[in-house]
Amino acid sequence: MSDKFKQLETVCNDSDKLELITLHDAWAKNLKIVNNDPSKENTLNYNASKAAKDSLINQLWIKYFQKDEAPAHRNAQAVWEWLAGQGYKVARSTIYKAVKEKRLRPQPDGTVLEAAVKAFILDSGLQKPDQQAPDEQIGEKVAEEIKKLKLQNQKYQLELDIMLGKYLLREDLELEVCSRVGIFEATLRHFFATQAPALVDACGGDRAKAPDVTALMNAALDQLLTAMADVERWQVIMVGQESESRIQN
Secondary structure (H helix, E strand, O other), X not given: OOHHHHHHHXXXXXXXXXXXXXXXXXXXXXXXXXXHOOOHHHHHHHHHHHHHHHHHHHHHHHHHHOHHHOOEEOOHHHHHHHHXXXXXXXXXXHHHHHHHOOOOOOOOOOOEEHHHHHHHHHHHOOOOOOOOOHHHHHHHHHHHHHHHHHHHHHHHHXXXXXXXOOOOOHHHHHHHHHHHHHHHHHHHHHHXXXXXXXXXXXXXXXXXXXXXXXXXXXXXXXXXXXXXXXXXXXXXXXXXXXXXXXXXX
């Protein structure tokens, strides 16, 4: 027998005391039955009697020992309006059903004590939309930690890849490209200057016009180099120990 039950027995009025003892005796009887035969039906009866007993004890405890915190609502409708105003998502029919099932207990004059409403909220597990269950809060914290760890892992992986040479600094890449383009240009211009006569001979032309051929090839090269200088981005593809540069417009 709980301490709250014993204390309530000494302070309850006759009607509350009768109901309290009745529900307590029903719970004790079902407890004995379920201990002897824990069948599904007996277990359901026990759980129902225990819930009814605990709900009444909570409401009576607030009523008799926390009277200063128990202003009254005028009726069940007012209770529903107050709950809605507080942000609780509960249907009006739920309130009237709770009154019928004595999970929400009005006073003889029809008013409902604030204490009874608080007990109903507790017993029913009502929550406001902005209230989260502890397991939901824990879930959000775990998700944040996982996100943070993923970002850290990405950072460490990038640093490792840089150390392994999988990435080149942009400045180093630009210097390397400029250097190779310079070598490429000088090599081609030297080829044009020294091989123009041979190219003219190869097609049966006039060697005297070799300078014209050289000028034509240099102009084509100038156009190509200008186009290469105007690109916005270089993409470097790493293949084994070698690298390949590719221009993208």
